[in-house]
Amino acid sequence: MKKIFLSIVFVAYTALALAQFSNYFDNKTLRVDYYRTGSKKSESIKLKSFIAKPGEWAGSTVHLTDPFNYGAHRVMVKDMETKKELYSRTYNSLYHEYIATKKGRKKSMTFEETVLIPYPKKAVEIHIQSRNKDWEFVSIETFQFDPNTTTTETIVSNNEVRKIHYSGDPQKKVDFVIVADGYSINDTAKMRADFETFRKGILKYAPFKTQKENINIWGVAAISEDSGITNPLKKQYLNTAVGSTFNSFDIDRYIMTFEIHTMHTAIQNAPYDHIIVMSNTDTYGGGAIYNFYADVTTGDQTQFVVTHEIGHLFGGLADEYVDPTVSYNDIHDLSKEPLEPNITTLVNFDSKWKHLIEEGTPIPTPVKKEFLKKVGAYEGGGYQSKGIYRPAIRCMMNAGGSFCPVCVEALNAMFKIYTE
Numbered sequence: 001m002k003k004i005f006l007s008i009v010f011v012a013y014t015a016l017a018l019a020q021f022s023n024y025f026d027n028k029t030l031r032v033d034y035y036r037t038g039s040k041k042s043e044s045i046k047l048k049s050f051i052a053k054p055g056e057w058a059g060s061t062v063h064l065t066d067p068f069n070y071g072a073h074r075v076m077v078k079d080m081e082t083k084k085e086l087y088s089r090t091y092n093s094l095y096h097e098y099i100a101t102k103k104g105r106k107k108s109m110t111f112e113e114t115v116l117i118p119y120p121k122k123a124v125e126i127h128i129q130s131r132n133k134d135w136e137f138v139s140i141e142t143f144q145f146d147p148n149t150t151t152t153e154t155i156v157s158n159n160e161v162r163k164i165h166y167s168g169d170p171q172k173k174v175d176f177v178i179v180a181d182g183y184s185i186n187d188t189a190k191m192r193a194d195f196e197t198f199r200k201g202i203l204k205y206a207p208f209k210t211q212k213e214n215i216n217i218w219g220v221a222a223i224s225e226d227s228g229i230t231n232p233l234k235k236q237y238l239n240t241a242v243g244s245t246f247n248s249f250d251i252d253r254y255i256m257t258f259e260i261h262t263m264h265t266a267i268q269n270a271p272y273d274h275i276i277v278m279s280n281t282d283t284y285g286g287g288a289i290y291n292f293y294a295d296v297t298t299g300d301q302t303q304f305v306v307t308h309e310i311g312h313l314f315g316g317l318a319d320e321y322v323d324p325t326v327s328y329n330d331i332h333d334l335s336k337e338p339l340e341p342n343i344t345t346l347v348n349f350d351s352k353w354k355h356l357i358e359e360g361t362p363i364p365t366p367v368k369k370e371f372l373k374k375v376g377a378y379e380g381g382g383y384q385s386k387g388i389y390r391p392a393i394r395c396m397m398n399a400g401g402s403f404c405p406v407c408v409e410a411l412n413a414m415f416k417i418y419t420e
């Protein structure tokens, strides 16, 4: 009886959510391109354009507001008339990475950003927000959009979209789009093989392996003028489809692109929730920003790197390692719980993974053989050696292996938002 009651409640909830979606949104996508300028001291936002993305809305029509809020920024759509919150998602950005660098503390820089929202039926306010000192979201800029009067651009891309792994309706699946970068017309056989390597990597480890029927993978066969990607330290500047480069923020193997608007145009014919740039170089490297994009190269370690980066991109997970080359000790505010689900300051451990700790496991947990397979709270994580604790001795978000139980739980919770 209880079960039946619960499922009736759930069906009613889903029906209500769907009604909310169709009251306020069309089954299409509005792409918002803008610039974010600033340093750690201050930031500002300037609108570039509204673009009608081809194809249907690929995101959830049920979970319209972000239940996790892992990101440093948030896009929030409000009904213009009633100010009711209709849609929100949080994300991180290149700007957010930049202001953590020495240069970014003082010197202002401009970055491209794009957000996708379901296409409003009525006039809305689109708030682009960042967290203040107390981590509350405040609006940096507000765009007004009225479907009857606001001008939208349409852009054409002739890039071919391939189904690399297909499970069904994009609205009920996590859609990864892989865009080829640095593949010239002579590299099409390698591109095909590399798409396959990425597919295997994405579906190799739990929970992606166990959730593979909840995943679609799309490949965008973008052709570049040059073969390979830009490497400023070698004075190699190449013309590629989405502009991936080594040495982002002066870290050699940190491979990213700053051409965010070009990237979204290159992939616009695919339905997507998450973007992975496939960079045609066998040199180890990559990077990822939560709900923004990941960039991964095609060498021997690709399958591990792509999985690790998806942990950041899709799961909002932190690195569980301490970086011996930088060994910062002031990255995290130790008076608060970090936003990421897989590191803790123990300030509010109940809100993290205390429920996964077996009785008798000491907190903090010493790194000893007897705890090798146990969930605990081991000191060192999020690049910082003191005051930050990670859940496991081994994890995909550390030096490799499978995801630890805490990461698996967080990733599975994220899957629900896309698939219910």
Ligand SMILES: [Zn+2]
Residues within 6 Å of the ligand: 320, 342, 391, 392, 395, 396, 397, 403, 404, 405, 406, 407
């Ligand atoms: Zn983990």
